[in-house]
Amino acid sequence: MIKVHIPKTMPAAQLVEGTYQSSLPLVPSHEPVGTVVALGKDAAKQWKIGDRVGALLFRHMCGTCSHCEATRDIRFCGNGDFAGLKGDGGMAEYMIGGADNMLLLPDEISFVQGAPLVCAGATVWGGIHASKIKPGEPIGIIGIGGLGSLGVQFAKALGHPVVAIDNRPEGRQLATTNHWALKLLRPNGAFVPLGLHVEGFRLDAFDLIFQQLTVVGSLVSTKEQAKEMLQCVAQYGIKSWITEIPLQRAGELPKLYMSPHLKGRLDVNISA
Ligand SMILES: [Zn+2]
């Protein structure tokens, strides 16, 4: 059990609109960080009271469904839940974390900075690795919000030349009409869309085939990748831009979350 310090905000608007087909009521938030305050028997083998942790959203891998058999990867379990999307998340004083899928926060990383890393940071880090980019090859990042600004810093820390592309609100539109993104790639390049666009993607067949491009799906990251990401953040002093709001204003979250003027990530400070 985790005493939650910062429950990162969540796509509250999508929850209410049913994008994730969550059954309501539900405790939202899937980027919680906090302190371990109680342990089950198995959890005690890996964790101790007082550990500072972040909880990745994937929980309760069944180990027996066809996805588990094929991948042995908790992210794809057909019977697991996603904290804050399919099961109760971290917008609470206490939450249950999956002992197998929590991350120890390095001392250098505060709770405030740690929260966006657990999903946003892991998603960008996983996406960079999913592209199978080689050392020294360039990365272009379209959309410099919470994820994109971390992506620029990750790419730089990993030694890639990086081009950041944004021009709101136009940049957002460009990023959603993905055929434009393909035109920026060199032959054999890879495109990793990380935005979850309900309307789907539109890709140009000629760009894809004549440039022999790859489009890669990427789901957050593995736990091992997330651990590497935290080490990288600690080593290079990577920071998120945080907009913090007090709990009393939590009702405004859906509106704030979808605002094109939102800078970086939204935090609800439940101790303020
Ligand atoms: Zn399963």
Ligand SMILES: [Zn+2]
């Ligand atoms: Zn997320």
